[in-house]
Amino acid sequence: MHSDLANGSVPTDSPPADKRSRKQQITVPSVTIRFVGDSGDGMQLVGTQFSDVSALIGNDISTLPDYPSEIRAPAGTVAGVSGFQVQFASTDVFTPGDEVDTLVAMNPAALKANLSSVRTGGHLIVNEDAFVPAELKKAGYTDNPLENDSLANYRLVKVPVDRISAEALKTSGLTPKQIDRCKNFFALGVVCWLYDRPLEPTLQYIEAKFAKKTPAVAAANKVVLQVGYDYSETAELFPVQYRIDKAKLPKGRYRKVTGNEAVALGLVTAAKLAGKELFYGSYPITPATDILHNLAGMKAHGVVTFQAEDEICAIGSTIGAAYGGALAATGTSGPGMALKTEAIGLAVMTELPLVIVNVQRGGPSTGLPTKTEQSDLFQAVLGRNGECPCPVIAATSPSDCFNAAVEASAIAIRYMTPVILLTDGYIANSAEPWLIPNVSDMPKIKVEHPTDATTYHPYSRNEDGARPWAIPGTPGLEHRIGGLEKEDITGNLSGDPANHHRMVTLRAEKVANVRPAGASYLMTGPEQGDILLLGWGGTHGAIKAATLALRAQGVSASACQVRYVNPLPQQLGELLKRFKRVLVPELNLGQLATLIRARYLIDVVSFSKVRGQPFAVSEIVRAANECLEGKHPVIAAEPIGKSEPATCEG
């Protein structure tokens, strides 16, 4: 938050970092900025670039891309608005920010769809050239908001982006359409000045991305970036420049990573640690497809990717590869998970190791394809025919997706079982700095393939309850597996009633006794107190930030973020009893809350939000305070239809 408008403004005496800048600088701890425009305006690109630069100069960051599911909804309409939000700070950042300090809006529809997210007194940097009658009408404005007093509570900065870009590029040789597509870099130049970011990394990026194929476009983008920066300064758009110091992150080498990138890197790393090659079978589905894209580019590391004809083949191929001895994984989102259900049962029955990644999105059915939700927990834990348990791990942040993918692989191999890894659309697409692990320091994943025919039995078990992973090609170990019930030890077909009960029990015990390969939960605050905020998976950042805020207010609050959803952490039952109240914030209608009540007979309080958006920190703080007052917290009402309309592709 800009601190010059809040308490604790800190005008700095230090000389400006850049000598071109002669403005007064104000140091603030953190800023949330959102770039919004048409889905073809390149907002994701400049948002990502701004985040990269901020991370490179040492800020902590957290990003939130937010785009419609149509690739190009009708231009200029509210449905077609695409946004990218980033919080960057000199302190630890746990979320992309509740309220927007600075909104960069390229057209009226973008302004209209996002204005409610901007805090009072925040900056509105607006492309005034787009506020013409036709565009205003498409956005549903009857009156030009730049010319009445409707924006009086904000710092409105009108910039003639179209005209200046066109003027700067009139000798570039580009067509008007090409020139039009450069203006996102103009906007980036403006905010780079406002927040004192260097242009150099972006100039290098433009060179690398465009120079080879379209040198004229590269040159033009560089020009408008610089023009935007200079215009910001010389036209005195802003009275002050803001400075955000480096964050004090733990020592080491960092990169920026999204959840989907981290899953891909985690899987390929796990394969390496297991001495295996990775097989990844998948069918494109939002928001999981980037895992496939990432892995498809890693062939030099021996990764086999297979784009299947459907979700069923995606998991079928994975089961086949696992049977053959590969580290095998598949990734999808909710509807695809539904299609994979029968095959997951087969993998449970045949006790083969595989990792199934579900990047959760808004459901049911096609739902909200590009939006986040946590509503597939029941599906992961319970959603199969028969007694069919598998371990379920939930990643808590973009970078945690790496650890979670490695752990899921290790557990799959150790226990010979499919493992479900739950991420969500939010952490999958969000980015944050990641302290890169040293591969040589990571523990190896032990793999055993039996070769001794005299002692081999397909369904014998080791001390973990796992059966041996005998792979085709091993002489003397020829055996048959399948979806029919097996006789204990021999693996022959068996319809014997007592054997079935025994096998069901053995499979259930195996999963119930899975020992975590990493932290089973993450704790914030002491392990006792007045209120525990119990969450799971990708809500970690918001719940942690809310808990720290509550503690700063003097509330005896702690948070426990569950990473191992099945089996639940061993200590969890005892932990819950050490708090007077337990609040369970979830992006669903109370799925973990239901599992917790069933398992521990503790009447936890559920706090639900199912809007396709992550929690705001303030929402959780408010809910916790209401819970402490003995009320049942309910998410604040928002008028329906205020934001973008539902989209229909998936």
Add this chain to the structure above:
Amino acid sequence: MSITLPTAPLKASDFASDQDVRWCPGCGDYSVLAQTRKILAKLGQERSNTVFVSGIGCSSRFPYYMNTYGFHSIHGRAPTIATGLKLARHDLNIWIATGDGDALAIGGNHMLHLIRRNVNVKVLLFNNRIYGLTKGQYSPTTEKGTKTKSSPMGSLDAPMRPLSFALGVGATFAARAMATDVKHLEYVLERAAKHVGTAFVEIYQNCVIFNDGVFDYASEKDHKADTTVYVEHGKPMIFGKNRDKGLRLNRLSPEVVSATDHAADLLVHDEQEPTAAQAFLLSNLSQPSFPEPFGVFRAVEQDTIDTLTHNQIATAKSAAPSADLQDLLNGPETWVTE
């Protein structure tokens, strides 16, 4: 479970598992099982490198009766498991045992893509034109109007022709055999085993319980010479008890003519005909208008997805011989905090 390790060349019986075969007495599947074991022994294949994958149905019990590796999966999904297995392990010889329901109804989509990708696996499609395991409902190959438990007034769906389907999606090997014609079946299976790519073999197989006699028209000794034509590469298509009838083309339509009067006009079988038009034509000939063809309709060489996949990986590896996982984790841009 047998764990013997014979060192002498394997016999057909070495491919038999210790499980009792539980098909109905008189089922056509027994013959397919016997001929498959026989040709594997004949071709010197290793039990340990051979995998039978199946879906659900009577024929899908096949893997249990082979002393090789075996995977009895779920309904229709054998091609998916076989594809993943072959991509991960291109050293293995993989066979799929499937039926008309498993391969063409619930698993039709997967079969389509298996063939289109030319995955190097062999497909044994047991076609009995009925659902056996679920006790007698019509299948995708059941003749229209057939009265079954689920179609008491006659089935309404037009039947599909498995080989037309396979050829339509680019099968590089397509053949038909009759379970009771063991010598010819053995020949076709051997050809399939030797084919590099998806070998799609339709086997007419009588279900003695639910569809008994459905193939009598093409298997009974007294008339089969007149109702069938056995095609051989490079030879004219001649049939009949007296080898006096032949097939020729009249514009684009086939017709039956006297083999003696029109010897020069007769269609000559070409397995490698590049457009697959001739094979497709054969796949559409049926009784009673035409003799029903048996034999290898098409056998051409094309790249397999398993080889292409591994070639891409080899190319990527040789282009980046020092590809290091740590570099991959580091990514294009890193920064260090002190």
